[in-house]
Amino acid sequence: MDIKTSCLGVLALRPASGYEIRKAFEEGPFSHFAEGGFGSIYPALSKLTGEGLVTFEVEAQEKRPDKKIYQITDAGRATLVEKLCEKAPDDDKYKSDLLFILFFAGQLPADRIRNVIDDRIAFYQAKLDHLSECGGAGEGSAPDLVRGFGVTVYSAAMSYLQDHRQDFIKLADDNRPAADAAD
Amino acid sequence: MDIKTSCLGVLALRPASGYEIRKAFEEGPFSHFAEGGFGSIYPALSKLTGEGLVTFEVEAQEKRPDKKIYQITDAGRATLVEKLCEKAPDDDKYKSDLLFILFFAGQLPADRIRNVIDDRIAFYQAKLDHLSECGGAGEGSAPDLVRGFGVTVYSAAMSYLQDHRQDFIKLADDNRPAADAAD
DNA sequence: GACCCCCTATATCGGGCTGATATAGGGTTA
DNA sequence: TAACCCTATATCAGCCCGATATAGGGGGTC
Structure with a gap:
C-alpha cells in the first residue's frame, strides 16, 4: 500500500x-x-x-x-x-535480519546467537503485551480481527524461537568450541 | 540487512x-x-x-x-x-496490504473480502509446499531451522485466515447487504 | 505455422521511501 | 545539571524498487 x-x-x-x-x-x-x-x-x-x-x-x-x-x-x-x-493486493513483505543471522549460525560465535535470540524473544513478548492492551475496537470488529492475526503470528514466531533456541546455540557451539559453553 | x-x-x-x-x-x-x-x-x-x-x-x-x-x-x-x-539486528519488517484491506472490511464489498482472503490462503499453501520441497540442507542444520521458522509462521497465518474467513466476510455483508449473499 | 509468453542474462533510470538531521522548548530521570 | 525523551514540523541525501531496454531460445496454444 x-x-x-x-x-x-x-x-x-x-x-x-x-x-x-x-x-x-x-x-x-x-x-x-x-x-x-x-x-x-x-x-x-x-x-x-x-x-x-x-x-x-x-x-x-x-x-x-x-x-x-x-x-x-x-x-x-x-x-x-x-x-x-482496485487490484489484487501486493504480497506481504517480510524482511528479517534475525533470520539472516541465524541462517549463518554455524559460522558465528555462540554468544552472538544467544543474544540475538533472547533479545528477539523479549521483543516479541513486548509486542504481544502491547497488542493485547490496544484492543480499543469492539470484539469481533475488523480492527480486532486484524489484531488477532498479529497476535497469532507473533506468538507462533516467539514459540518457535523458544523451542529451537538451544538447537541454534548448539550449532554455533559445535563449530567454535572455544567460546564459553556455559548458558 | x-x-x-x-x-x-x-x-x-x-x-x-x-x-x-x-x-x-x-x-x-x-x-x-x-x-x-x-x-x-x-x-x-x-x-x-x-x-x-x-x-x-x-x-x-x-x-x-x-x-x-x-x-x-x-x-x-x-x-x-x-x-x-556488529550490532543488534534491526527489527523484522512486516508490511501487509492484505491486513490493511481487511482492517477496513466493514467499508468494502463482501466479494472483495472473500477474494483477497481466498487468494492469500492459496498463496500461503503454495509457499508452504515450496518450503517443504526445498529442504536441501541437512536436517537440523541452520538453514533447515530457519526454513522451519518460515513454515511455522506461514502455517499460523494461513490457519488464522481460514478460521476467520467467515467473520471477515460477515462484517462486509452486514454493512452492504446489497451484495450477493451466496458463498 | 504464427503468435505470445516465459526463461535466461545484464544493465540503467526515475521516482519513492528510509533514516538522519535541523529546529525548539518542555518534562523527566539519574 | 546533564542527558535524554517527548511533542511537532520539515528537508535532504542516499538507497532501493519496479519498470524498462536488449536479445534470443524454448514451449504452448489456436
Whole structure:
C-alpha cells in the first residue's frame, strides 16, 4: 500500500496531525503491518491536500510548532475504498535480519546467537503485551480481527524461537568450541 | 540487512551470477526473509568487486549476454561474519496490504473480502509446499531451522485466515447487504 | 505455422521511501 | 545539571524498487 493510501486509512479513523499518523504506524492499530516515517508522511499529506482528499486546520500552540490537524474529505473516503478494491493486493513483505543471522549460525560465535535470540524473544513478548492492551475496537470488529492475526503470528514466531533456541546455540557451539559453553 | 551483505550471504553458499542471486531471494533458501531486485543487486556486486570482497569470472555464452560468475573472497567471508556480529539486528519488517484491506472490511464489498482472503490462503499453501520441497540442507542444520521458522509462521497465518474467513466476510455483508449473499 | 509468453542474462533510470538531521522548548530521570 | 525523551514540523541525501531496454531460445496454444 503506498504511503498516501496508508495516511488516508489512518485519517479514516479520526483526524490527526502528521506526528500522530506516524504514531499510528509505530504504536497504534496499524503498527504490525504498516510503516511510514516523517520523510514519507509530510510529502504525502501535501499531495493529498492538493488533490482535495484531505483538509487541515492549524491549531496554534505556544512554544512549539503549530499543529496541523488533517481531516479526510468525502472524496478522500471514496478514494480510499477505490484503492482498497482496485487490484489484487501486493504480497506481504517480510524482511528479517534475525533470520539472516541465524541462517549463518554455524559460522558465528555462540554468544552472538544467544543474544540475538533472547533479545528477539523479549521483543516479541513486548509486542504481544502491547497488542493485547490496544484492543480499543469492539470484539469481533475488523480492527480486532486484524489484531488477532498479529497476535497469532507473533506468538507462533516467539514459540518457535523458544523451542529451537538451544538447537541454534548448539550449532554455533559445535563449530567454535572455544567460546564459553556455559548458558 | 543491506543489499551488499545479503549478496555476500548468497555467495557464501556457492558462486552465482547476479541473476542467480536474485533467484535465491525470490525462490531459494532466502526467499522468506530477504529481498532484492536487479536494480539493487548489480550495483551492489560492482561495489563489492571494488572492495575486493568478491571476484568474478566471465563465462561466455552464445546468443545471450555473457554470464558473470561471482565468487566470495576470504576478505568477503570475514566481512560477512563481521557484519552479522556488529550490532543488534534491526527489527523484522512486516508490511501487509492484505491486513490493511481487511482492517477496513466493514467499508468494502463482501466479494472483495472473500477474494483477497481466498487468494492469500492459496498463496500461503503454495509457499508452504515450496518450503517443504526445498529442504536441501541437512536436517537440523541452520538453514533447515530457519526454513522451519518460515513454515511455522506461514502455517499460523494461513490457519488464522481460514478460521476467520467467515467473520471477515460477515462484517462486509452486514454493512452492504446489497451484495450477493451466496458463498 | 504464427503468435505470445516465459526463461535466461545484464544493465540503467526515475521516482519513492528510509533514516538522519535541523529546529525548539518542555518534562523527566539519574 | 546533564542527558535524554517527548511533542511537532520539515528537508535532504542516499538507497532501493519496479519498470524498462536488449536479445534470443524454448514451449504452448489456436
